[in-house]
Amino acid sequence: MTLIVPEYVLAQRAAKQKAEKDAEQKSLKDRMPQPTGWRILVMPYMGKEKTDGGVYVPDKVRERESRATVVAYVVKLGPLAYQDRDKFGDNDPWCKEGDWVCIGRYAGSRFNIEGGEVRIINDDEVIATIVDPDDVKNYGA
Template sequence: MKQTEKSSISEKEVPKHKNALAEKYEKEDKEKHQKEVDGYERLKTKETTKLPQPTGWRLLVLPFKMPEKTKGGLLLGADTLERQQVASTCGLVLSMGPYCYDKKKFPEGPWCKKGDWVIFARYAGSRLPIDGGEVRLLNDDEVLATIDKPEDILHTF
């Protein structure tokens, strides 16, 4: 009986562990994510007139921007970020060519639409540099899947 009393007393005396900077990092990550979402929204509206318009069966896709900081708070170098961007497999459909997902080739209907997040092969499409990053021109049959939120998948290269 004395052992159970000792163990219950020792459990009460141990303070709960709290990471000192965890809340700060979570807040910074949320703010940064909101800025990225706002940037995607901006690109989906007025900025798209400056971008090239896809022709034929092509899609214009904005690749998902990888986080610049690891969960542990380490900042990634510019070369690493560039390699991650090139190897990105997820992007936002900005516009579609007039022959995308035509009825003859895709009788079941289109695989995606403007504003969808899509998954594509690692080095698929043509890369076009723009101010602040790049866009890709993909063929309509290079889309592998759609996803609701790109944060739901692990982005590594």
């Protein structure tokens, strides 16, 4: 028995397979969501795999702490981030790609991706920039 499939269905299937193949060839950063407008894509800090005393921290503990963390790495800025002169004046942006920042504990929308969780926050939800994420401790988390 032969199944007759319309040409447009075959074309859609071929286009989908091509898109999946193209996506696999891109880096993880290129495949991450692109923040729109005034939003910023950040990746919460996971913490060290091993303590200073040499004790390994289980992945589940690190993942749980990353969900409640206030420290994040700036991955991408939306095209309008820090462009609102009424809100930010003529000052330099509060952060840029590659910075470590402090954000509200429950700030932003959360997404799970291949590399872990990412958040999309508004540009005014950045509380501070920091040099080393280990300088900020999550007491009470």
